[in-house]
Amino acid sequence: MMKLENEKLEVKGKVCPMPILLIKRKLESVQSGQVLEVIGDCGPAFDNVQRWAKNAGHEVVEASKSGDEFNIKIRKQ
Amino acid sequence: MLAGPWENASVVKVNEDVAVLNTLDFFTPIVDEPEIQGRIAASNVTSDIYAMAVPKIVTVLSIMAFPENMPNELAVGMLKGFADFCREMDAPLLGGHTIRNPWPIIGGAATGAGHPKKIMYTRGSKPGDKLVLTKPLGVQPAMAAYRMRKEEDGLEFLQDIPEDLVEAAVSGAIELMTTSNKPVAEVMQQIPVHAATDITGFGLKGHAENMAKLSDVDIIFDCLPVLRGTPALTDLFGYPLMEGEAAETAGGMLIAVAEKDLNDLLDALEKRKVRHFEVGYVKEGSGNVKVAEKVKVIEV
CATH class of the missing domain: 3.90.650.10 (PurM-like C-terminal domain)
Structure with a gap:
Protein backbone atom coordinates (compact mmCIF):
# COMPACT_ATOMS: atom_id res chain seq x y z
CA MET A 1 0.00 0.00 0.00
CA MET A 2 1.33 3.44 -0.87
CA LYS A 3 2.40 5.42 2.18
CA LEU A 4 0.56 8.71 2.47
CA GLU A 5 2.69 11.78 3.03
CA ASN A 6 2.11 13.80 6.20
CA GLU A 7 0.01 16.92 5.90
CA LYS A 8 1.16 20.00 7.82
CA LEU A 9 -0.75 22.74 9.63
CA GLU A 10 0.81 25.70 11.39
CA VAL A 11 -1.28 27.33 14.13
CA LYS A 12 1.43 29.53 15.65
CA GLY A 13 0.01 32.70 17.19
CA LYS A 14 -3.45 31.11 17.53
CA VAL A 15 -4.86 30.66 21.02
CA CYS A 16 -7.50 28.20 22.25
CA PRO A 17 -9.89 27.21 20.88
CA MET A 18 -8.68 28.31 17.42
CA PRO A 19 -6.04 25.55 17.01
CA ILE A 20 -8.67 22.80 17.42
CA LEU A 21 -11.08 24.56 15.05
CA LEU A 22 -8.38 24.93 12.39
CA ILE A 23 -7.33 21.28 12.85
CA LYS A 24 -10.94 20.12 12.48
CA ARG A 25 -11.25 22.09 9.25
CA LYS A 26 -7.94 20.80 7.89
CA LEU A 27 -8.79 17.18 8.73
CA GLU A 28 -11.77 17.42 6.38
CA SER A 29 -9.30 17.35 3.47
CA VAL A 30 -7.00 14.72 5.01
CA GLN A 31 -7.50 11.06 4.12
CA SER A 32 -8.31 8.40 6.68
CA GLY A 33 -5.02 6.93 7.96
CA GLN A 34 -3.04 10.00 6.89
CA VAL A 35 -1.05 11.95 9.51
CA LEU A 36 -1.57 15.67 10.13
CA GLU A 37 1.42 17.38 11.73
CA VAL A 38 0.39 20.42 13.76
CA ILE A 39 2.88 23.07 14.82
CA GLY A 40 1.75 25.66 17.34
CA ASP A 41 2.77 27.73 20.34
CA CYS A 42 -0.32 28.17 22.54
CA GLY A 43 0.57 26.49 25.87
CA PRO A 44 -2.90 25.17 26.82
CA ALA A 45 -3.49 23.96 23.23
CA PHE A 46 -0.76 21.29 23.63
CA ASP A 47 -2.95 19.28 26.04
CA ASN A 48 -6.31 20.40 24.64
CA VAL A 49 -5.48 19.28 21.08
CA GLN A 50 -4.30 15.84 22.20
CA ARG A 51 -7.37 15.28 24.41
CA TRP A 52 -9.72 16.43 21.67
CA ALA A 53 -8.03 14.25 19.03
CA LYS A 54 -8.32 11.13 21.20
CA ASN A 55 -11.94 11.87 22.12
CA ALA A 56 -12.72 12.35 18.43
CA GLY A 57 -11.33 8.89 17.71
CA HIS A 58 -8.09 9.94 16.03
CA GLU A 59 -4.66 8.61 17.03
CA VAL A 60 -2.05 10.91 18.54
CA VAL A 61 1.08 9.40 17.00
CA GLU A 62 3.56 11.78 18.61
CA ALA A 63 3.49 14.95 20.69
CA SER A 64 6.57 16.96 21.61
CA LYS A 65 7.54 20.38 22.86
CA SER A 66 10.60 22.47 22.20
CA GLY A 67 10.70 25.82 23.96
CA ASP A 68 7.37 27.54 23.32
CA GLU A 69 6.66 25.47 20.23
CA PHE A 70 4.78 22.18 20.09
CA ASN A 71 4.50 19.53 17.42
CA ILE A 72 1.61 17.06 17.45
CA LYS A 73 1.13 14.32 14.87
CA ILE A 74 -2.47 13.15 14.52
CA ARG A 75 -3.49 10.14 12.42
CA LYS A 76 -7.00 10.64 11.11
CA GLN A 77 -9.35 7.75 11.95
CA MET B 1 -1.20 26.19 61.41
CA LEU B 2 -4.56 24.63 60.56
CA ALA B 3 -4.28 24.57 56.77
CA GLY B 4 -1.61 25.14 54.14
CA PRO B 5 -1.15 25.07 50.37
CA TRP B 6 -3.53 22.13 49.84
CA GLU B 7 -6.48 24.28 50.95
CA ASN B 8 -8.19 27.29 49.34
CA ALA B 9 -6.52 29.59 51.89
CA SER B 10 -3.89 29.21 54.58
CA VAL B 11 -5.35 29.11 58.10
CA VAL B 12 -3.43 30.02 61.25
CA LYS B 13 -4.96 29.76 64.71
CA VAL B 14 -4.18 32.95 66.66
CA ASN B 15 -5.99 31.94 69.86
CA GLU B 16 -8.97 29.81 70.90
CA ASP B 17 -11.43 32.26 69.35
CA VAL B 18 -9.67 33.62 66.27
CA ALA B 19 -8.11 32.05 63.18
CA VAL B 20 -6.64 34.13 60.35
CA LEU B 21 -6.99 33.06 56.71
CA ASN B 22 -4.86 34.32 53.82
CA THR B 23 -5.08 33.86 50.10
CA LEU B 24 -3.50 35.33 46.97
CA ASP B 25 -4.89 35.13 43.44
CA PHE B 26 -4.27 36.96 40.16
CA PHE B 27 -4.53 36.32 36.44
CA THR B 28 -4.40 37.97 33.05
CA PRO B 29 -7.65 39.69 32.04
CA ILE B 30 -10.31 37.57 30.37
CA VAL B 31 -12.75 40.34 29.37
CA ASP B 32 -12.11 43.68 27.65
CA GLU B 33 -14.46 45.71 29.86
CA PRO B 34 -12.16 46.97 32.65
CA GLU B 35 -14.72 47.36 35.45
CA ILE B 36 -16.18 43.91 34.83
CA GLN B 37 -12.65 42.49 34.78
CA GLY B 38 -11.93 44.14 38.13
CA ARG B 39 -15.11 42.66 39.61
CA ILE B 40 -14.25 39.18 38.33
CA ALA B 41 -10.78 39.42 39.88
CA ALA B 42 -12.18 40.55 43.24
CA SER B 43 -14.80 37.79 43.14
CA ASN B 44 -12.06 35.23 42.49
CA VAL B 45 -9.77 36.50 45.28
CA THR B 46 -12.46 36.72 47.97
CA SER B 47 -13.98 33.37 46.99
CA ASP B 48 -11.04 31.47 48.48
CA ILE B 49 -11.91 32.88 51.93
CA TYR B 50 -15.66 32.32 51.46
CA ALA B 51 -14.96 28.74 50.34
CA MET B 52 -13.81 28.06 53.90
CA ALA B 53 -17.14 29.26 55.33
CA VAL B 54 -15.63 32.53 56.56
CA PRO B 55 -17.78 35.52 55.53
CA LYS B 56 -15.62 38.09 57.33
CA ILE B 57 -12.81 39.50 55.19
CA VAL B 58 -10.82 42.04 57.18
CA THR B 59 -8.38 43.22 54.47
CA VAL B 60 -7.92 43.05 50.72
CA LEU B 61 -4.79 44.24 48.88
CA SER B 62 -4.82 44.60 45.11
CA ILE B 63 -2.12 43.52 42.67
CA MET B 64 -2.08 45.02 39.21
CA ALA B 65 0.31 45.18 36.29
CA PHE B 66 -0.20 46.93 32.99
CA PRO B 67 1.91 47.52 29.88
CA GLU B 68 3.34 50.89 28.85
CA ASN B 69 0.98 51.12 25.88
CA MET B 70 -2.20 50.31 27.80
CA PRO B 71 -4.39 53.38 28.31
CA ASN B 72 -4.50 54.54 31.93
CA GLU B 73 -8.30 54.52 31.94
CA LEU B 74 -8.28 50.73 31.52
CA ALA B 75 -6.11 50.35 34.62
CA VAL B 76 -8.29 52.81 36.54
CA GLY B 77 -11.41 50.94 35.40
CA MET B 78 -10.05 47.57 36.54
CA LEU B 79 -9.19 49.00 39.95
CA LYS B 80 -12.60 50.65 40.22
CA GLY B 81 -14.40 47.36 39.51
CA PHE B 82 -12.14 45.57 41.98
CA ALA B 83 -12.76 48.22 44.68
CA ASP B 84 -16.54 48.36 44.06
CA PHE B 85 -16.87 44.61 44.47
CA CYS B 86 -14.83 44.61 47.70
CA ARG B 87 -16.94 47.46 49.10
CA GLU B 88 -20.17 45.63 48.29
CA MET B 89 -18.81 42.59 50.15
CA ASP B 90 -17.81 44.76 53.14
CA ALA B 91 -14.23 43.61 52.50
CA PRO B 92 -11.99 46.67 53.06
CA LEU B 93 -9.53 47.30 50.21
CA LEU B 94 -6.66 48.89 52.15
CA GLY B 95 -3.79 49.02 49.67
CA GLY B 96 -1.89 47.14 47.04
CA HIS B 97 0.82 47.42 44.43
CA THR B 98 0.87 48.26 40.72
CA ILE B 99 3.74 47.79 38.29
CA ARG B 100 4.42 48.11 34.56
CA ASN B 101 4.65 44.74 32.84
CA PRO B 102 4.59 43.48 29.22
CA TRP B 103 1.08 42.04 29.81
CA PRO B 104 -1.70 43.05 32.22
CA ILE B 105 -2.42 41.28 35.51
CA ILE B 106 -5.18 41.90 38.04
CA GLY B 107 -5.85 40.22 41.38
CA GLY B 108 -5.07 40.56 45.02
CA ALA B 109 -4.57 39.11 48.46
CA ALA B 110 -7.37 38.71 51.01
CA THR B 111 -7.25 38.14 54.75
CA GLY B 112 -10.22 36.63 56.55
CA ALA B 113 -10.96 36.06 60.21
CA GLY B 114 -13.16 33.41 61.75
CA HIS B 115 -13.64 31.11 64.70
CA PRO B 116 -11.20 28.20 64.45
CA LYS B 117 -14.01 25.68 64.98
CA LYS B 118 -16.30 27.22 62.35
CA ILE B 119 -13.94 26.94 59.40
CA MET B 120 -14.85 24.53 56.62
CA TYR B 121 -12.19 22.53 54.83
CA THR B 122 -11.94 20.66 51.54
CA ARG B 123 -11.36 17.51 53.59
CA GLY B 124 -14.12 15.98 55.70
CA SER B 125 -16.68 14.67 53.21
CA LYS B 126 -18.18 11.33 54.29
CA PRO B 127 -19.70 8.33 52.50
CA GLY B 128 -23.42 8.98 52.05
CA ASP B 129 -22.99 12.76 51.73
Whole structure:
Protein backbone atom coordinates (compact mmCIF):
# COMPACT_ATOMS: atom_id res chain seq x y z
CA MET A 1 0.00 0.00 0.00
CA MET A 2 1.33 3.44 -0.87
CA LYS A 3 2.40 5.42 2.18
CA LEU A 4 0.56 8.71 2.47
CA GLU A 5 2.69 11.78 3.03
CA ASN A 6 2.11 13.80 6.20
CA GLU A 7 0.01 16.92 5.90
CA LYS A 8 1.16 20.00 7.82
CA LEU A 9 -0.75 22.74 9.63
CA GLU A 10 0.81 25.70 11.39
CA VAL A 11 -1.28 27.33 14.13
CA LYS A 12 1.43 29.53 15.65
CA GLY A 13 0.01 32.70 17.19
CA LYS A 14 -3.45 31.11 17.53
CA VAL A 15 -4.86 30.66 21.02
CA CYS A 16 -7.50 28.20 22.25
CA PRO A 17 -9.89 27.21 20.88
CA MET A 18 -8.68 28.31 17.42
CA PRO A 19 -6.04 25.55 17.01
CA ILE A 20 -8.67 22.80 17.42
CA LEU A 21 -11.08 24.56 15.05
CA LEU A 22 -8.38 24.93 12.39
CA ILE A 23 -7.33 21.28 12.85
CA LYS A 24 -10.94 20.12 12.48
CA ARG A 25 -11.25 22.09 9.25
CA LYS A 26 -7.94 20.80 7.89
CA LEU A 27 -8.79 17.18 8.73
CA GLU A 28 -11.77 17.42 6.38
CA SER A 29 -9.30 17.35 3.47
CA VAL A 30 -7.00 14.72 5.01
CA GLN A 31 -7.50 11.06 4.12
CA SER A 32 -8.31 8.40 6.68
CA GLY A 33 -5.02 6.93 7.96
CA GLN A 34 -3.04 10.00 6.89
CA VAL A 35 -1.05 11.95 9.51
CA LEU A 36 -1.57 15.67 10.13
CA GLU A 37 1.42 17.38 11.73
CA VAL A 38 0.39 20.42 13.76
CA ILE A 39 2.88 23.07 14.82
CA GLY A 40 1.75 25.66 17.34
CA ASP A 41 2.77 27.73 20.34
CA CYS A 42 -0.32 28.17 22.54
CA GLY A 43 0.57 26.49 25.87
CA PRO A 44 -2.90 25.17 26.82
CA ALA A 45 -3.49 23.96 23.23
CA PHE A 46 -0.76 21.29 23.63
CA ASP A 47 -2.95 19.28 26.04
CA ASN A 48 -6.31 20.40 24.64
CA VAL A 49 -5.48 19.28 21.08
CA GLN A 50 -4.30 15.84 22.20
CA ARG A 51 -7.37 15.28 24.41
CA TRP A 52 -9.72 16.43 21.67
CA ALA A 53 -8.03 14.25 19.03
CA LYS A 54 -8.32 11.13 21.20
CA ASN A 55 -11.94 11.87 22.12
CA ALA A 56 -12.72 12.35 18.43
CA GLY A 57 -11.33 8.89 17.71
CA HIS A 58 -8.09 9.94 16.03
CA GLU A 59 -4.66 8.61 17.03
CA VAL A 60 -2.05 10.91 18.54
CA VAL A 61 1.08 9.40 17.00
CA GLU A 62 3.56 11.78 18.61
CA ALA A 63 3.49 14.95 20.69
CA SER A 64 6.57 16.96 21.61
CA LYS A 65 7.54 20.38 22.86
CA SER A 66 10.60 22.47 22.20
CA GLY A 67 10.70 25.82 23.96
CA ASP A 68 7.37 27.54 23.32
CA GLU A 69 6.66 25.47 20.23
CA PHE A 70 4.78 22.18 20.09
CA ASN A 71 4.50 19.53 17.42
CA ILE A 72 1.61 17.06 17.45
CA LYS A 73 1.13 14.32 14.87
CA ILE A 74 -2.47 13.15 14.52
CA ARG A 75 -3.49 10.14 12.42
CA LYS A 76 -7.00 10.64 11.11
CA GLN A 77 -9.35 7.75 11.95
CA MET B 1 -1.20 26.19 61.41
CA LEU B 2 -4.56 24.63 60.56
CA ALA B 3 -4.28 24.57 56.77
CA GLY B 4 -1.61 25.14 54.14
CA PRO B 5 -1.15 25.07 50.37
CA TRP B 6 -3.53 22.13 49.84
CA GLU B 7 -6.48 24.28 50.95
CA ASN B 8 -8.19 27.29 49.34
CA ALA B 9 -6.52 29.59 51.89
CA SER B 10 -3.89 29.21 54.58
CA VAL B 11 -5.35 29.11 58.10
CA VAL B 12 -3.43 30.02 61.25
CA LYS B 13 -4.96 29.76 64.71
CA VAL B 14 -4.18 32.95 66.66
CA ASN B 15 -5.99 31.94 69.86
CA GLU B 16 -8.97 29.81 70.90
CA ASP B 17 -11.43 32.26 69.35
CA VAL B 18 -9.67 33.62 66.27
CA ALA B 19 -8.11 32.05 63.18
CA VAL B 20 -6.64 34.13 60.35
CA LEU B 21 -6.99 33.06 56.71
CA ASN B 22 -4.86 34.32 53.82
CA THR B 23 -5.08 33.86 50.10
CA LEU B 24 -3.50 35.33 46.97
CA ASP B 25 -4.89 35.13 43.44
CA PHE B 26 -4.27 36.96 40.16
CA PHE B 27 -4.53 36.32 36.44
CA THR B 28 -4.40 37.97 33.05
CA PRO B 29 -7.65 39.69 32.04
CA ILE B 30 -10.31 37.57 30.37
CA VAL B 31 -12.75 40.34 29.37
CA ASP B 32 -12.11 43.68 27.65
CA GLU B 33 -14.46 45.71 29.86
CA PRO B 34 -12.16 46.97 32.65
CA GLU B 35 -14.72 47.36 35.45
CA ILE B 36 -16.18 43.91 34.83
CA GLN B 37 -12.65 42.49 34.78
CA GLY B 38 -11.93 44.14 38.13
CA ARG B 39 -15.11 42.66 39.61
CA ILE B 40 -14.25 39.18 38.33
CA ALA B 41 -10.78 39.42 39.88
CA ALA B 42 -12.18 40.55 43.24
CA SER B 43 -14.80 37.79 43.14
CA ASN B 44 -12.06 35.23 42.49
CA VAL B 45 -9.77 36.50 45.28
CA THR B 46 -12.46 36.72 47.97
CA SER B 47 -13.98 33.37 46.99
CA ASP B 48 -11.04 31.47 48.48
CA ILE B 49 -11.91 32.88 51.93
CA TYR B 50 -15.66 32.32 51.46
CA ALA B 51 -14.96 28.74 50.34
CA MET B 52 -13.81 28.06 53.90
CA ALA B 53 -17.14 29.26 55.33
CA VAL B 54 -15.63 32.53 56.56
CA PRO B 55 -17.78 35.52 55.53
CA LYS B 56 -15.62 38.09 57.33
CA ILE B 57 -12.81 39.50 55.19
CA VAL B 58 -10.82 42.04 57.18
CA THR B 59 -8.38 43.22 54.47
CA VAL B 60 -7.92 43.05 50.72
CA LEU B 61 -4.79 44.24 48.88
CA SER B 62 -4.82 44.60 45.11
CA ILE B 63 -2.12 43.52 42.67
CA MET B 64 -2.08 45.02 39.21
CA ALA B 65 0.31 45.18 36.29
CA PHE B 66 -0.20 46.93 32.99
CA PRO B 67 1.91 47.52 29.88
CA GLU B 68 3.34 50.89 28.85
CA ASN B 69 0.98 51.12 25.88
CA MET B 70 -2.20 50.31 27.80
CA PRO B 71 -4.39 53.38 28.31
CA ASN B 72 -4.50 54.54 31.93
CA GLU B 73 -8.30 54.52 31.94
CA LEU B 74 -8.28 50.73 31.52
CA ALA B 75 -6.11 50.35 34.62
CA VAL B 76 -8.29 52.81 36.54
CA GLY B 77 -11.41 50.94 35.40
CA MET B 78 -10.05 47.57 36.54
CA LEU B 79 -9.19 49.00 39.95
CA LYS B 80 -12.60 50.65 40.22
CA GLY B 81 -14.40 47.36 39.51
CA PHE B 82 -12.14 45.57 41.98
CA ALA B 83 -12.76 48.22 44.68
CA ASP B 84 -16.54 48.36 44.06
CA PHE B 85 -16.87 44.61 44.47
CA CYS B 86 -14.83 44.61 47.70
CA ARG B 87 -16.94 47.46 49.10
CA GLU B 88 -20.17 45.63 48.29
CA MET B 89 -18.81 42.59 50.15
CA ASP B 90 -17.81 44.76 53.14
CA ALA B 91 -14.23 43.61 52.50
CA PRO B 92 -11.99 46.67 53.06
CA LEU B 93 -9.53 47.30 50.21
CA LEU B 94 -6.66 48.89 52.15
CA GLY B 95 -3.79 49.02 49.67
CA GLY B 96 -1.89 47.14 47.04
CA HIS B 97 0.82 47.42 44.43
CA THR B 98 0.87 48.26 40.72
CA ILE B 99 3.74 47.79 38.29
CA ARG B 100 4.42 48.11 34.56
CA ASN B 101 4.65 44.74 32.84
CA PRO B 102 4.59 43.48 29.22
CA TRP B 103 1.08 42.04 29.81
CA PRO B 104 -1.70 43.05 32.22
CA ILE B 105 -2.42 41.28 35.51
CA ILE B 106 -5.18 41.90 38.04
CA GLY B 107 -5.85 40.22 41.38
CA GLY B 108 -5.07 40.56 45.02
CA ALA B 109 -4.57 39.11 48.46
CA ALA B 110 -7.37 38.71 51.01
CA THR B 111 -7.25 38.14 54.75
CA GLY B 112 -10.22 36.63 56.55
CA ALA B 113 -10.96 36.06 60.21
CA GLY B 114 -13.16 33.41 61.75
CA HIS B 115 -13.64 31.11 64.70
CA PRO B 116 -11.20 28.20 64.45
CA LYS B 117 -14.01 25.68 64.98
CA LYS B 118 -16.30 27.22 62.35
CA ILE B 119 -13.94 26.94 59.40
CA MET B 120 -14.85 24.53 56.62
CA TYR B 121 -12.19 22.53 54.83
CA THR B 122 -11.94 20.66 51.54
CA ARG B 123 -11.36 17.51 53.59
CA GLY B 124 -14.12 15.98 55.70
CA SER B 125 -16.68 14.67 53.21
CA LYS B 126 -18.18 11.33 54.29
CA PRO B 127 -19.70 8.33 52.50
CA GLY B 128 -23.42 8.98 52.05
CA ASP B 129 -22.99 12.76 51.73
CA LYS B 130 -24.85 14.58 48.99
CA LEU B 131 -23.02 17.11 46.82
CA VAL B 132 -24.42 20.56 46.08
CA LEU B 133 -22.98 23.01 43.53
CA THR B 134 -23.92 26.69 43.76
CA LYS B 135 -23.18 27.92 40.22
CA PRO B 136 -23.50 26.21 36.84
CA LEU B 137 -20.39 25.22 34.85
CA GLY B 138 -19.18 26.38 31.45
CA VAL B 139 -17.07 29.51 31.84
CA GLN B 140 -14.27 28.15 29.61
CA PRO B 141 -16.35 27.58 26.44
CA ALA B 142 -18.41 30.72 27.10
CA MET B 143 -15.34 32.94 27.36
CA ALA B 144 -13.77 31.29 24.32
CA ALA B 145 -16.90 32.32 22.41
CA TYR B 146 -16.60 35.83 23.88
CA ARG B 147 -13.07 36.11 22.41
CA MET B 148 -13.97 34.51 19.10
CA ARG B 149 -16.92 36.72 18.32
CA LYS B 150 -14.63 39.73 18.51
CA GLU B 151 -12.37 38.35 15.78
CA GLU B 152 -13.19 37.89 12.12
CA ASP B 153 -11.87 34.35 11.75
CA GLY B 154 -13.48 33.41 15.06
CA LEU B 155 -16.88 34.71 14.00
CA GLU B 156 -16.75 32.49 10.95
CA PHE B 157 -16.52 29.36 13.13
CA LEU B 158 -19.35 30.54 15.39
CA GLN B 159 -21.77 30.89 12.46
CA ASP B 160 -23.32 27.46 12.98
CA ILE B 161 -24.41 28.25 16.54
CA PRO B 162 -27.50 30.45 17.02
CA GLU B 163 -26.53 33.90 18.24
CA ASP B 164 -28.96 33.74 21.17
CA LEU B 165 -27.17 30.64 22.49
CA VAL B 166 -23.77 32.33 22.23
CA GLU B 167 -25.15 35.41 23.97
CA ALA B 168 -26.77 33.30 26.71
CA ALA B 169 -23.46 31.54 27.39
CA VAL B 170 -21.38 34.73 27.43
CA SER B 171 -23.75 36.85 29.53
CA GLY B 172 -24.39 33.89 31.84
CA ALA B 173 -20.66 33.42 32.40
CA ILE B 174 -20.07 37.10 33.16
CA GLU B 175 -22.96 37.17 35.62
CA LEU B 176 -21.69 33.98 37.23
CA MET B 177 -18.13 35.24 37.62
CA THR B 178 -19.22 38.54 39.17
CA THR B 179 -21.56 36.86 41.67
CA SER B 180 -19.99 36.53 45.09
CA ASN B 181 -19.85 33.30 47.09
CA LYS B 182 -20.21 35.28 50.34
CA PRO B 183 -23.86 34.23 50.94
CA VAL B 184 -22.73 30.59 50.67
CA ALA B 185 -20.15 31.20 53.40
CA GLU B 186 -22.87 32.70 55.60
CA VAL B 187 -25.12 29.69 55.00
CA MET B 188 -22.28 27.30 55.89
CA GLN B 189 -21.95 29.10 59.23
CA GLN B 190 -25.58 28.14 59.99
CA ILE B 191 -26.00 24.69 58.47
CA PRO B 192 -23.71 21.81 59.44
CA VAL B 193 -21.88 20.70 56.29
CA HIS B 194 -18.92 18.35 56.03
CA ALA B 195 -16.62 19.84 53.38
CA ALA B 196 -16.50 22.59 50.76
CA THR B 197 -14.34 24.02 48.01
CA ASP B 198 -14.84 26.58 45.30
CA ILE B 199 -14.57 25.49 41.67
CA THR B 200 -11.97 27.39 39.67
CA GLY B 201 -9.05 26.59 37.36
CA PHE B 202 -8.91 22.83 37.93
CA GLY B 203 -12.56 22.42 36.94
CA LEU B 204 -15.26 20.49 38.80
CA LYS B 205 -13.46 17.15 38.58
CA GLY B 206 -10.06 18.52 39.58
CA HIS B 207 -11.36 20.25 42.71
CA ALA B 208 -13.53 17.24 43.54
CA GLU B 209 -10.44 15.02 43.27
CA ASN B 210 -8.77 17.19 45.88
CA MET B 211 -11.82 16.79 48.13
CA ALA B 212 -11.97 13.03 47.54
CA LYS B 213 -8.26 12.50 48.21
CA LEU B 214 -8.15 14.68 51.34
CA SER B 215 -11.31 12.93 52.63
CA ASP B 216 -10.31 9.40 51.51
CA VAL B 217 -13.64 8.83 49.73
CA ASP B 218 -14.92 8.47 46.16
CA ILE B 219 -17.13 11.06 44.50
CA ILE B 220 -19.71 10.40 41.80
CA PHE B 221 -21.34 13.15 39.74
CA ASP B 222 -24.70 12.22 38.24
CA CYS B 223 -25.80 15.71 37.22
CA LEU B 224 -23.94 18.55 35.51
CA PRO B 225 -25.63 21.97 35.47
CA VAL B 226 -24.14 24.03 32.65
CA LEU B 227 -24.77 27.49 31.26
CA ARG B 228 -27.26 27.59 28.41
CA GLY B 229 -25.44 27.43 25.12
CA THR B 230 -22.23 25.90 26.46
CA PRO B 231 -22.94 22.28 25.32
CA ALA B 232 -23.10 23.48 21.69
CA LEU B 233 -19.94 25.55 22.16
CA THR B 234 -18.18 22.65 23.85
CA ASP B 235 -19.01 20.39 20.91
CA LEU B 236 -17.48 22.95 18.57
CA PHE B 237 -14.37 23.74 20.63
CA GLY B 238 -13.59 20.26 21.93
CA TYR B 239 -13.40 21.34 25.57
CA PRO B 240 -13.94 18.64 28.23
CA LEU B 241 -17.00 20.30 29.87
CA MET B 242 -19.14 17.14 29.86
CA GLU B 243 -16.30 15.26 31.54
CA GLY B 244 -16.28 17.88 34.33
CA GLU B 245 -12.75 18.90 33.35
CA ALA B 246 -13.22 22.32 31.78
CA ALA B 247 -11.57 25.18 33.69
CA GLU B 248 -13.84 27.57 35.58
CA THR B 249 -13.17 31.11 36.82
CA ALA B 250 -14.78 32.45 40.02
CA GLY B 251 -17.01 29.38 39.97
CA GLY B 252 -19.47 28.08 42.51
CA MET B 253 -19.03 26.20 45.74
CA LEU B 254 -19.07 22.42 45.89
CA ILE B 255 -20.49 21.40 49.27
CA ALA B 256 -20.65 17.93 50.83
CA VAL B 257 -23.55 17.64 53.27
CA ALA B 258 -25.14 14.77 55.19
CA GLU B 259 -28.41 13.65 53.60
CA LYS B 260 -30.33 14.59 56.76
CA ASP B 261 -29.13 18.21 56.46
CA LEU B 262 -29.54 18.52 52.69
CA ASN B 263 -32.98 20.15 52.71
CA ASP B 264 -31.93 22.66 55.38
CA LEU B 265 -28.94 23.60 53.23
CA LEU B 266 -31.03 23.95 50.07
CA ASP B 267 -33.67 26.00 51.95
CA ALA B 268 -31.01 28.33 53.37
CA LEU B 269 -29.42 28.82 49.93
CA GLU B 270 -32.84 29.44 48.41
CA LYS B 271 -33.65 32.11 51.01
CA ARG B 272 -30.46 33.95 50.05
CA LYS B 273 -31.25 33.61 46.35
CA VAL B 274 -28.20 31.43 45.78
CA ARG B 275 -28.57 29.01 42.87
CA HIS B 276 -28.13 25.40 43.92
CA PHE B 277 -27.92 22.07 42.13
CA GLU B 278 -27.68 18.54 43.53
CA VAL B 279 -24.84 17.14 41.47
CA GLY B 280 -23.82 13.85 43.06
CA TYR B 281 -22.86 11.90 46.11
CA VAL B 282 -19.97 10.59 48.17
CA LYS B 283 -19.23 6.92 48.73
CA GLU B 284 -16.54 4.83 50.36
CA GLY B 285 -13.36 4.79 48.34
CA SER B 286 -9.85 6.08 48.00
CA GLY B 287 -9.87 9.45 46.27
CA ASN B 288 -11.47 8.69 42.91
CA VAL B 289 -13.90 10.95 41.06
CA LYS B 290 -16.22 9.76 38.33
CA VAL B 291 -18.79 11.45 36.13
CA ALA B 292 -21.57 8.88 35.72
CA GLU B 293 -21.97 7.43 32.22
CA LYS B 294 -25.61 8.49 32.14
CA VAL B 295 -24.94 11.88 33.69
CA LYS B 296 -27.89 14.24 33.47
CA VAL B 297 -26.85 17.51 31.83
CA ILE B 298 -29.12 20.48 32.54
CA GLU B 299 -28.76 23.79 30.73
CA VAL B 300 -29.64 26.74 32.94
